[in-house]
Amino acid sequence: MVHIFRMLFIWFLLLSYLRNSTSSDNLAVSQYIRDGETLVSEEGTFEVGFFSPGASTGRYLGIWYRNLSPLTVVWVANRENALQNKSGVLKLDEKGVLVILNGTNNTIWWSNNTSSKAAKNPIAQILDSGNIVVRNERDINEDNFFWQSFDYPCDTFLPGMKIGWKTGLDRTLSSWKNEDDPAKGEYSMKLDLRGYPQFFGYKGDVITFRGGSWNGQALVGYPIRPPTQQYVYDFVFNEKEVYVEYKTPDRSIFIIITLTPSGSGFGNVLLWTKQTRNIEVLRLGESDQCENYAICGANSICNMDGNSQTCDCIKGYVPKFPEQRNVSYLHNGCVPRNKFDCKSSNTNGFLRYTDLKLPDTSSSWLNKTMNLDECQKSCLKNCSCKAYANADIRNGGSGCLLWFDDLIDMRKFSLGGQDIYFRVPASELDHVAFNGHGKNMKKMLGITVGTIILGLTACACIIMILKMQGRIIYRKHFKHKLRKEGIDLSTFDFLIIARATENFAESNKLGEGGFGPVYKGRLKNGQEFAVKRLSKKSGQGLEEFKNEVVLIAKLQHRNLVKLIGCCIEGNERMLIYEYMPNKSLDNFIFHETQRNLVDWPKRFNIICGIARGLLYLHQDSRLRIVHRDLKTSNILLDANLDPKISDFGLARTLWGDQVEANTNRVAGTYGYMPPEYAARGHFSMKSDVFSYGVILLEIVSGQRNREFSDPKHNLNLLGYAWRLWTEERALELLEGVLRERLTPSEVIRCIQVGLLCVQQRPEDRPDMSSVVLMLNGEKLLPNPNVPGFYTERAVTPESDIKPSSNQLSITLLEAR
Numbered sequence: 172m173v174h175i176f177r178m179l180f181i182w183f184l185l186l187s188y189l190r191n192s193t194s195s196d197n198l199a200v201s202q203y204i205r206d207g208e209t210l211v212s213e214e215g216t217f218e219v220g221f222f223s224p225g226a227s228t229g230r231y232l233g234i235w236y237r238n239l240s241p242l243t244v245v246w247v248a249n250r251e252n253a254l255q256n257k258s259g260v261l262k263l264d265e266k267g268v269l270v271i272l273n274g275t276n277n278t279i280w281w282s283n284n285t286s287s288k289a290a291k292n293p294i295a296q297i298l299d300s301g302n303i304v305v306r307n308e309r310d311i312n313e314d315n316f317f318w319q320s321f322d323y324p325c326d327t328f329l330p331g332m333k334i335g336w337k338t339g340l341d342r343t344l345s346s347w348k349n350e351d352d353p354a355k356g357e358y359s360m361k362l363d364l365r366g367y368p369q370f371f372g373y374k375g376d377v378i379t380f381r382g383g384s385w386n387g388q389a390l391v392g393y394p395i396r397p398p399t400q401q402y403v404y405d406f407v408f409n410e411k412e413v414y415v416e417y418k419t420p421d422r423s424i425f426i427i428i429t430l431t432p433s434g435s436g437f438g439n440v441l442l443w444t445k446q447t448r449n450i451e452v453l454r455l456g457e458s459d460q461c462e463n464y465a466i467c468g469a470n471s472i473c474n475m476d477g478n479s480q481t482c483d484c485i486k487g488y489v490p491k492f493p494e495q496r497n498v499s500y501l502h503n504g505c506v507p508r509n510k511f512d513c514k515s516s517n518t519n520g521f522l523r524y525t526d527l528k529l530p531d532t533s534s535s536w537l538n539k540t541m542n543l544d545e546c547q548k549s550c551l552k553n554c555s556c557k558a559y560a561n562a563d564i565r566n567g568g569s570g571c572l573l574w575f576d577d578l579i580d581m582r583k584f585s586l587g588g589q590d591i592y593f594r595v596p597a598s599e600l601d602h603v604a605f606n607g608h609g610k611n612m613k614k615m616l617g618i619t620v621g622t623i624i625l626g627l628t629a630c631a632c633i634i635m636i637l638k639m640q641g642r643i644i645y646r647k648h649f650k651h652k653l654r655k656e657g658i659d660l661s662t663f664d665f666l667i668i669a670r671a672t673e674n675f676a677e678s679n680k681l682g683e684g685g686f687g688p689v690y691k692g693r694l695k696n697g698q699e700f701a702v703k704r705l706s707k708k709s710g711q712g713l714e715e716f717k718n719e720v721v722l723i724a725k726l727q728h729r730n731l732v733k734l735i736g737c738c739i740e741g742n743e744r745m746l747i748y749e750y751m752p753n754k755s756l757d758n759f760i761f762h763e764t765q766r767n768l769v770d771w772p773k774r775f776n777i778i779c780g781i782a783r784g785l786l787y788l789h790q791d792s793r794l795r796i797v798h799r800d801l802k803t804s805n806i807l808l809d810a811n812l813d814p815k816i817s818d819f820g821l822a823r824t825l826w827g828d829q830v831e832a833n834t835n836r837v838a839g840t841y842g843y844m845p846p847e848y849a850a851r852g853h854f855s856m857k858s859d860v861f862s863y864g865v866i867l868l869e870i871v872s873g874q875r876n877r878e879f880s881d882p883k884h885n886l887n888l889l890g891y892a893w894r895l896w897t898e899e900r901a902l903e904l905l906e907g908v909l910r911e912r913l914t915p916s917e918v919i920r921c922i923q924v925g926l927l928c929v930q931q932r933p934e935d936r937p938d939m940s941s942v943v944l945m946l947n948g949e950k951l952l953p954n955p956n957v958p959g960f961y962t963e964r965a966v967t968p969e970s971d972i973k974p975s976s977n978q979l980s981i982t983l984l985e986a987r
């Protein structure tokens with residue numbers, strides 16, 4: 172009897188083993204997995220099985236990350252052809268073809284039989300790279316795989332995958348139709364083989380963006396590689412194949428590049444590590460307007476100046492429609508000013524532009540071995556040649572690219588672009604020399620003129636030099652440092668700043684903060700700026716300050732106020748920022764009449780913009796910046812009412828792995844400070860998340876957290892929002908003027924995100940990448956709990972809180 176029991180027990184164990192672990196790692200001929208069972212990769216990173224996406228009830232065979240929540244599917248087999256119920260199986264047939272059969276054993280999907288070798292002893296296996304392969308039992312050589320899912324990408328570009336062309340295969344990425352339907356959607360990314368092969372993004376047949384061709388180091392459209400080698404790209408270009416791939420040297424890090432069905436088809440780059448099991452957003456959608464393909468039309472260069480985008484004709488070209496001259500979107504581009512006279516090489520020459528994204532190469536000519544001189548000669552020879560450049564920038568440059576048609580989709584980078592030489596008539600060359608672009612001409616002129624003038628002014632110079640030596644030498648060093656780092660930043664003379672601000676006149680004062688007052692300045696040429704004169708008490712050393720400036724200058728994002736220069740002289744340290752005439756967010760949302768100017772879609776745009784800016788501050792992998800004083804008066808609005816975070820510069824920087832820190836001096840503004848910071852001076856990125864949550868709820872409600880009080884319940888704004896939420900009346904939080912033109916689900920989602928951000932415990936608050944995903948509806952939202960500080964002055968007595976010297980604290984550019 173006992174024996175029988177034992178037998179039964181062993182059988183039971185065996186059965187449950189078979190059921191749960193689903194055989195081993197691979198599928199042999201005639202074996203299959205049913206719906207509900209999965210195949211797991213060796214190290215357990217990926218899993219293959221049936222799933223239903225979003226709200227769909229259809230069943231699909233997919234590959235997903237095993238330990239990642241929410242379910243992150245990276246590949247779908249039967250994306251066009253769902254199974255109607257859970258009766259499907261995945262099976263390896265005798266010929267080594269993977270098939271999905273439905274309840275009546277009809278094949279609804281099969282893997283292609285692309286291998287010329289007849290499949291001998293085939294097995295199917297999911298690899299830890301996320302690739303399902305059919306291979307010979309004993310042969311693990313990638314080249315001999317009979318079939319692999321990496322050859323048929325869906326919406327996700329995984330490390331090791333090759334996007335591009337190989338005989339018989341054109342591997343492209345394509346988005347899902349929507350979150351509930353993995354069928355092919357409208358966005359795709361692929362390599363275009365015309366001319367010099369380039370990486371493109373499409374919406375339908377229309378190009379949305381151009382990653383461009385390979386310059387030996389990177390794609391021309393994305394010249395900066397991430398600072399910490401989190402991934403390395405490679406590009407292979409020969410007769411047999413042309414593809415882009417990337418690798419993650421650190422095996423515990425996974426980068427996921429997905430082309431989401433929402434957004435504008437620019438793709439999102441997500442990162443997760445096995446250790447943190449947390450998805451982080453590296454890049455979400457387009458980073459600025461210049462990324463839109465050919466936004467400036469032909470022969471025109473797109474330039475991002477802070478938030479605003481401008482188009483500039485190449486020298487020698489004029490806007491095709493002159494009435495568009497003042498319009499930043501020169502969609503129609505530029506045409507030559509004069510007809511080119513091409514008869515002799517004396518009548519035209521070349522002008523070098525630096526730091527550019529090379530124009531579209533789909534009809535350009537390439538020679539891989541020519542050097543730049545030979546390249547110039549061959550361009551000169553042919554009258555229709557418009558420009559030339561090195562194809563490969565490694566080792567000082569090699570190869571020759573020639574353009575014969577209009578030059579499309581160029582942009583200026585602040586870091587990492589390439590040199591290109593445009594053909595211009597000689598008359599333009601002279602003209603340009605004085606405009607400061609023709610470097611060589613200018614140098615020559617400089618030498619001749621210089622030698623004459625030198626004699627005359629030697630004495631004066633010597634006196635000047637003696638007087639200003641310290642300053643000049645210093646400035647040279649700093650300029651050199653900036654140039655070495657590839658930073659385009661002006662260093663201003665103290666006198667110029669003093670004059671521009673009328674000697675720091677009280678009438679020009681925009682605000683006063685913990686780090687010092689902010690003034691408005693206006694240069695002789697009319698350009699306006701905001702200058703922060705740092706207080707002398709800061710105690711920061713000169714080197715420290717310079718390093719800080721270099722770091723701040725590198726922070727460029729359309730949702731951050733742009734630093735345009737600095738001034739260091741004696742004890743003076745000043746930061747010069749772009750001026751924002753529209754002032755700050757609080758001037759709109761809390762203002763009696765102005766509030767009507769920001770309807771719900773604009774507010775939602777502002778909410779998302781702040782989140783993106785903050786995400787950039789928190790997760791730019793080189794610097795991790797905690798703002799520490801986020802509030803509506805630190806959010807400035809540009810002419811389009813797009814938000815820009817200001818005053819991030821001197822916030823605390825967290826280095827490398829550091830995620831939190833302590834401070835003795837609590838600076839910040841009451842109403843926005845999270846409990847742990849107000850009480851213990853403990854701050855982390857999650858403190859900013861709290862402040863963000865407050866701002867979000869203020870934007871939705873049009874009420875100041877600090878001033879609001881719920882008459883019946885003695886609650887502040889956070890408490891009030893929480894009460895409405897629990898009573899399922901969240902929409903009532905919305906300000907009256909906003910009740911039109913809104914999507915209720917969007918509002919509710921925002922409020923939920925806001926409440927999650929103001930949770931009492933930092934660890935319960937989402938990080939900014941989750942916030943961004945949640946706002947976009949791409950991540951499930953957990954349910955919020957009671958927020959921190961939900962009753963006015965209940966959690967911490969006010970005496971414990973030392974807000975910085977006054978309410979304006981570190982306010983920039985806010986006229987009061």
Ligand SMILES: *[C@@H]1O[C@H](CO)[C@@H](O)[C@H](O)[C@H]1NC(C)=O
Nearest residue numbers: 255256257258259273274275
């Ligand atoms: C699936 O549907 C078929 C026919 O519609 C039915 O015969 C079968 O029982 C269903 N299987 C399951 C698991 O529901």
Ligand SMILES: *[C@@H]1O[C@H](CO)[C@@H](O)[C@H](O)[C@H]1NC(C)=O
Nearest residue numbers: 255273274275276277278279
């Ligand atoms: C199985 O697929 C075949 C062909 O697509 C279809 O005709 C049949 O109805 C399907 N059966 C079930 C149970 O889904």
Ligand SMILES: *[C@@H]1O[C@H](CO)[C@@H](O)[C@H](O)[C@H]1NC(C)=O
Nearest residue numbers: 201203262272274275276277
């Ligand atoms: C489908 O195939 C399986 C195994 O190959 C077999 O056991 C089952 O009877 C078949 N079902 C039908 C409806 O043909």
Ligand SMILES: *[C@@H]1O[C@H](CO)[C@@H](O)[C@H](O)[C@H]1NC(C)=O
Nearest residue numbers: 280281282283284285339340
């Ligand atoms: C591979 O199979 C899919 C259907 O699963 C089909 O659309 C595609 O054309 C096939 N490709 C080749 C090269 O046979």
Ligand SMILES: *[C@@H]1O[C@H](CO)[C@@H](O)[C@H](O)[C@H]1NC(C)=O
Nearest residue numbers: 266268284286287288289290
């Ligand atoms: C796969 O290719 C092999 C070799 O070309 C051929 O013998 C076999 O019939 C093919 N299988 C299918 C399902 O097309």
Ligand SMILES: *[C@@H]1O[C@H](CO)[C@@H](O)[C@H](O)[C@H]1NC(C)=O
Nearest residue numbers: 492493494495496497498697
């Ligand atoms: C363009 O702007 C300049 C300066 O603001 C102005 O003088 C000129 O008239 C404008 N041109 C057109 C065509 O609007």
Ligand SMILES: *[C@@H]1O[C@H](CO)[C@@H](O)[C@H](O)[C@H]1NC(C)=O
Nearest residue numbers: 537538539540541542545571
């Ligand atoms: C490239 O240029 C080199 C040097 O001018 C020349 O020898 C070679 O034939 C060219 N190759 C092609 C493919 O035109």
Ligand SMILES: *[C@@H]1O[C@H](CO)[C@@H](O)[C@H](O)[C@H]1NC(C)=O
Nearest residue numbers: 536552553554555556574575
């Ligand atoms: C100039 O280049 C174009 C494009 O490659 C070509 O069609 C044309 O024949 C060339 N003209 C001369 C004079 O070589």
